Amino acid sequence: MNPKDELKILEDALQVINAKAKELGLDFYNMFFEICPADIIYTFGAYGMPTRYSHWTFGKAYHKMKTQYDYNLGRIYEMVINSNPCYAFLLEGNSIIQNKLVMAHVLAHCDFFKNNAYFKNTSRDMVESMAAASERFREYEFKHGRAKVELFIDAALSIQEHIEPRIMIRKGEELRKRRQNEHKRANYAEHPETPYDDLWELEEVRKDASADEKEKKFPKEPEKDLMLFIIEHSKELEDWQRDIMSVIRQEMFYFWPQMETKIMNEGWATYWHLRIMRDIHLDVNETIEFAKMHSGIIQTSRTRINPYTLGLKIFEDIEKRWDNPTSEEKERYGRSGGEGKEKIFEVRANENDVSFLRNYLTKELIEEMDLYLYKKVGNEWRVDEKDWEKVRDGLVAGLTNGGYPYITVQNGDYNKNGELYLKHHYEGTELDVYYVEKTLPYLYSLWGHTIHLETVLDNKSVLFSFNGEKSSKKFM
Amino acid sequence: MSGGDFVISREDWSLHRKGEIDRERHREKVREAIKKNLADIVSEESIIMHDGRKVIKVPIRSLDEFHFRFDYGKQKHGGQGDGNSKKGDVVYADPQKGQGKSKGAGEEPGVDYYEADITIEELAEMIFEDLGLPNLEQKKKPELASESVEFKDVRKKGIASNIDRKRTIMEVIKRNALRGEPGLHGITPEDLRYKTWDNTFKYESNAVVLAMMDTSGSMGPFEKYIARSFFFWMVRFLRTKYNNVQIVFLAHHTEAKETTEEEFFTKGTSGGTRCSSVYKLALDVIEKRYSPQDYNIYAFHFSDGDNLVSDNDNCIKLINDLLKVCNMVGYGEIEGAYYYTSTLRTAFKRIGNPKFTSVTIKDKSGVYPALKKFFSQTQGEAIN
Structure with a gap:
């Protein structure tokens, strides 16, 4: 087809889909759709963004995706950016009907970005700030040499997941506390002086002593945001290095909500492309092609959970249960019925994957979908758990903290020698020892002093250390 | 533009090369990593035993993106059955070492290290970059082909x-x-x-490799594998230098005979070892079929060194004879599970000819240094 005609057809289709989506209640930013050749889409896929700093790990991701596409092993149909206006990229060479499905899918993603609580604090002009950062990184390469910048990015990326995504909430708390204290002090000042004040002072002094001890602790409270801790307290870093770390940290804040709502977001988009495509006119051939593509999207796997399928199933189930509650649900929870649509919109606004599965992945769904947990036994991976609560909890555990180990800074001046003491909060799954031993040297290069990591192996506490020359491991 | 709230467009993306640039950087790193690990990669089973495949997979740990992560093998993972899954069902079986991947893509539970694809040619190029030209004299009267x-x-x-x-x-x-x-x-x-x-x-230039190996009882599969890796690269290297490289397989225990490649690497016999037998046969083969006038001759012998002590003097004499007609003669001793103090290698220390090289290989990673030693530039220069 002539590209111009194709564009016209897509434009007309988009008008219909756009109107339909709004009619069904979706609420999204203004949309910029762009049709791109495959290697561009794959580049965006690998970088997660249209523009981002250069690094070989993106090249590696791009190479992998591109090779899979070239060998016809997999393909991305679309790419959508959480931004306002929202950018979405369609794959050149998709059939018209494929692109129609993608457009419907993408509008729902955008609705999710705009309305889900976990995206409230994401920067909506990340495209621009990432472009600016990539420009600065390039300057650093000129100034300090490509190899040096690359090595530094390698090191920063090795701990990039260790941020505190709830930082906004925490900041709020601190502010509240401080205000309360100020309030107290203000009240105290209003009290007139009395001869007995020294009695009260004693208590104050004692309090201060314990506060002093706390003061000496560094950090005062265990710090989850390892990236921030290093940016603020490392004596090794130069300004350009702090900038690189801050950029990587900001980008992680931006991507984190996408990671922690993968199942919901894909489920939501799949739910809506189904609804929208059902409502718009398709001829016989288009219907068949649509069905084929949709079934490809929700194809299940014995070794992994398909987020599209799981999310779709849960949303459909919620809608059904709130539309037609059982008599028990009516009595106990006061559901009147017919509230399905309202409920799914509420869920999409308030939950993330962890709470989504906790609250809405029911026994019936787990059994109907035949979900299980499996683990390695010798050379084989075997089904290990079928009990629905354990399966649900297992899935939730795998999603907690984005699926990454929860690690905090316990002491930034360990042995009174500026050493960094980290603790992995062990919850039943051991760390990959080889990876720990390879990651510590990166951390050392960022911190400049010995690094310790406490974790658990074989139910015993163990301390991994790296002093700049060699790693050691000792059971505690 | 329509409706005011969406735009659809198509741009010219032909100058967008970001992905390609970083991909190239990644490829560079792959090559660096391979070069650093040549010693391990040279004797990778998947390469030596490769069944005619052009592209091989090389595990490269240094290109893993290290971070704190859970031990994948000790974690429980979620999956979805077809409706009848039971506890204990096998979801996936890891392929046995050395076998290709049997299942379709997308079913294996997470690859936990990075494998780079590389062609045998690319790899050979990297290996040979470091190897010099050992006595690659053009024969005086090259055949007018x-x-x-x-x-x-x-x-x-x-x-x-x-x-x-x-x-x-x-x-x-x-x-x-x-x-x-x-x-x-x-x-x-x-x-x-x-x-x-x-x-x-x-002009045609010809070379012949006389691959000699001890196949007595003490040479197990490991020793043969080492020899196999060595000859694999030796032949490949010589092919880059000569139009025509032939290889003759001579196996021996107390007696020597010419065998096929297949027999050479797989069949074993029991009994003692008399290395002189194979040197004699080699001299015979050269005299009858490969005139030193027309051929560059490379003789290499692998053994575990457990030779009959009474035979050692004879061996030295025959090696000296071989040195007169060959470009190079090498002896590789593989230290397997047994270790003998009185070995052929000790006896060979008496040979002072710079065209003679003796190497000891202890494990797989010893193949690359052995190749390097045998084909090192300095040695070539010492000859002239």
Whole structure:
């Protein structure tokens, strides 16, 4: 087809889909759709963004995706950016009907970005700030040499997941506390002086002593945001290095909500492309092609959970249960019925994957979908758990903290020698020892002093250390 | 643009090369990593035993993106059955080492290290970059193999059937452009260009590798594998230097015989070892089939060194005879599970000829240093 005609057809289709989506209640930013050749889409896929700093790990991701596409092993149909206006990229060479499905899918993603609580604090002009950062990184390469910048990015990326995504909430708390204290002090000042004040002072002094001890602790409270801790307290870093770390940290804040709502977001988009495509006119051939593509999207796997399928199933189930509650649900929870649509919109606004599965992945769904947990036994991976609560909890555990180990800074001046003491909060799954031993040297290069990591192996506490020359491991 | 709240467009993306640039950087890193690990990669089973596949997978741990992560093998993962899954069902079985991946893509539970794809040729190039030319003297009277015709000149006069169309058209365009009337029109006789040939002579250079191996009872599969890896690269290396490389397999215990490649690497016999037998056979083969006048001869012998002590003097004498006709003679001793103090290697220390090399290989990673030692540049220079 002539590209111009194709564009016209897509434009007309988009008008219909756009109107339909709004009619069904979706609420999204203004949309910029762009049709791109495959290697561009794959580049965006690998970088997660249209523009981002250069690094070989993106090249590696791009190479992998591109090779899979070239060998016809997999393909991305679309790419959508959480931004306002929202950018979405369609794959050149998709059939018209494929692109129609993608457009419907993408509008729902955008609705999710705009309305889900976990995206409230994401920067909506990340495209621009990432472009600016990539420009600065390039300057650093000129100034300090490509190899040096690359090595530094390698090191920063090795701990990039260790941020505190709830930082906004925490900041709020601190502010509240401080205000309360100020309030107290203000009240105290209003009290007139009395001869007995020294009695009260004693208590104050004692309090201060314990506060002093706390003061000496560094950090005062265990710090989850390892990236921030290093940016603020490392004596090794130069300004350009702090900038690189801050950029990587900001980008992680931006991507984190996408990671922690993968199942919901894909489920939501799949739910809506189904609804929208059902409502718009398709001829016989288009219907068949649509069905084929949709079934490809929700194809299940014995070794992994398909987020599209799981999310779709849960949303459909919620809608059904709130539309037609059982008599028990009516009595106990006061559901009147017919509230399905309202409920799914509420869920999409308030939950993330962890709470989504906790609250809405029911026994019936787990059994109907035949979900299980499996683990390695010798050379084989075997089904290990079928009990629905354990399966649900297992899935939730795998999603907690984005699926990454929860690690905090316990002491930034360990042995009174500026050493960094980290603790992995062990919850039943051991760390990959080889990876720990390879990651510590990166951390050392960022911190400049010995690094310790406490974790658990074989139910015993163990301390991994790296002093700049060699790693050691000792059971505690 | 329609409706005010969406735009759909198509841009020219042909200059967008970001992905390609970083991909190239990644590829560079893969090559660096491979070079650093050549010693381990050279004797990778998947390469030596490769069944004619052009592309092989090389695990490269240094290109993993290290971070704190859970031990994948100790974690429980979620999956979805077809409705009847039971506790204990096998979801996936890891392929056995050495076998290809049996299942379709997408079913294996997370690859936990990075594998780079690389062709045997690329790998060979990297390995040989470091290896010098050992005594690659061209034989004095190279065989005149063939006279051939090579088109390598362009002239203004020639035979009509040999008109070089592309160059002729270029001339037309050039001339028109110079006259200020660009375009392809009006071919004149001055524009015509003809391809012209030269007679050239092609010299064949020949090399033969005499692969000798002890197949007595003490040479197990490991020892044979080491020998196999060594010969694999040796032949490949010589092929880059000579038009024609042949390989002759000579196996021995107390007696020697010529075998097929298959027998050479798989069959074993029991009994004692008399290395002189195979040197004698090698001299025989050279005399009958590979005249040192026409062939560059490379003899290499692998053994565990457990030779009959009474035979050692004879071996030294025969090695000296071999050195007179060969470009190089090598002896590789593989230290397997057994270790003998009185070995052939000790005896060979008496040979002072720089064309003779003796190496000891303890494990798989010893193959690469052995190759390097055998084919090192300095040795080649020492000969002249």
